[in-house]
Amino acid sequence: MKRFFAPEQTKVIFFDMNHTLIDPHQSFYDSFLDVLNEYTGRWSGDGEYTQQSIVERYWDEWRKKLTQKRMNAVNRDKIRLACLKIALDPLPFTLNEAFLRTFLSRIKDKQTRTPTLVPGARDTLEKLAETYKLAIISNGNKEKVESQLRILDLSEVIPGDRVFATLKGGARKPNPALFRQALQSVGVAPSQAVMVGNSWKNDVLGAVGAGIDAVWLHPGHSKKSSQRKLRNRKVIIVRKIDMLLSIF
Template sequence: MSDTTPTVLLFDLDDTICQYRRSHDEVLAAAFDRCGVEPFFSVADFDRWVPRVEATSPLDLREQCFAAIGREQGRNPALGERVAAAYRERDPRNIEFLPGARAALETLGEQYTLGLVTNGGEATQRPKLDALGIVDAFETIVFATPDAAIKPDPAPFHAALSALGAEPSMAIHIGDSLASDVAGAQAAGIDAVWLRSGTDISGNKCEREHSGPVPEFVIDSVAELRAPPFPWEP
């Protein structure tokens, strides 16, 4: 844990600041329906495969995992890839703030420089930011691109810090995923706040007890950041 007083806060977007109005289970069910096939795996199966693949984007992650699950179940992997593509087809504007998120951003923005580090591409994520009206809340936004690594690789965190002229010891990252947000931030030398009541990168609700990366700080709701004292304050 850094002894330096943070001046920069980096945020994840999905399931940290905002969420789709439809659950991940509902979106997956709709993807199967769109492909005209009976569901043959759940979001929990996806979660089981996430740590086993190296992906360059959320779509690549879904394609690899869905194909692997299909192969595991004796189905054509191409069917899994079709479901992954169908899963992607949802309105990025059909979102809402997590409770307390808007107020937290307003409060924190008065005291800290804010940045956003997301594993989503600009074509998907910018409409969300526009719909929420928070583009200007962030001094820098790092989107996923086809030619760049995504969280938990430290590269997107380094890109955000470079844009802000900040060192890792000056920053805190806030996100809902142990596997991508906490592990990635720590790999970049940044202390992490884990939103325990959020969802992980597969879309599953995080367990109250966990294994893996150990975050420096834990919150159960982003609403806890609407007013000081903040978890990282002495």
């Protein structure tokens, strides 16, 4: 695979967090199973339903409802509760709103405390950190991102002063202002940085708008890697995060 970036020019690699380094779906799945196990104990199902099938039932309902409704914060909460009610229906619980909200809250709390890295992320980050400065640009909460990095034992690779997140009322990706703030804080020019993320709109277009080259993580891409030009900036497309080791 062709090497597109080199340390002689590139000094900092910015990463998105969710779906780039963190796998929130896997973390939610594992947290759901843990909470379900707390409620059901040694229940092994009645043949038709198991703990795993309950979680899969939730995801099936979630995917169906995503295609039916516009998503916003209010709808997302209502959809989650509706999916949870359907998924837990085979169990001997009183599925009122208070119970469902408590159950969902425990999943979210456990998910926050047990983030899951995407496959290959740890080795890739540790190897890249030998040559480049690594940083985060996220639309998430800064304290939450820093906490996740500590839990994952990645704070030495990406320290807190290199975590750039949206402040209340402040710029959010894809607004180039957030990228420019990060560039200024780490003390590099746009041409000396690369942004890695899974969102074409937030990560790629946002970075290019600030004059930064980008790497788009796109699992469905037909080739192992390819290159595009966008407003005179390089955009490299790869399928998996461990492919970064071949292009840097």
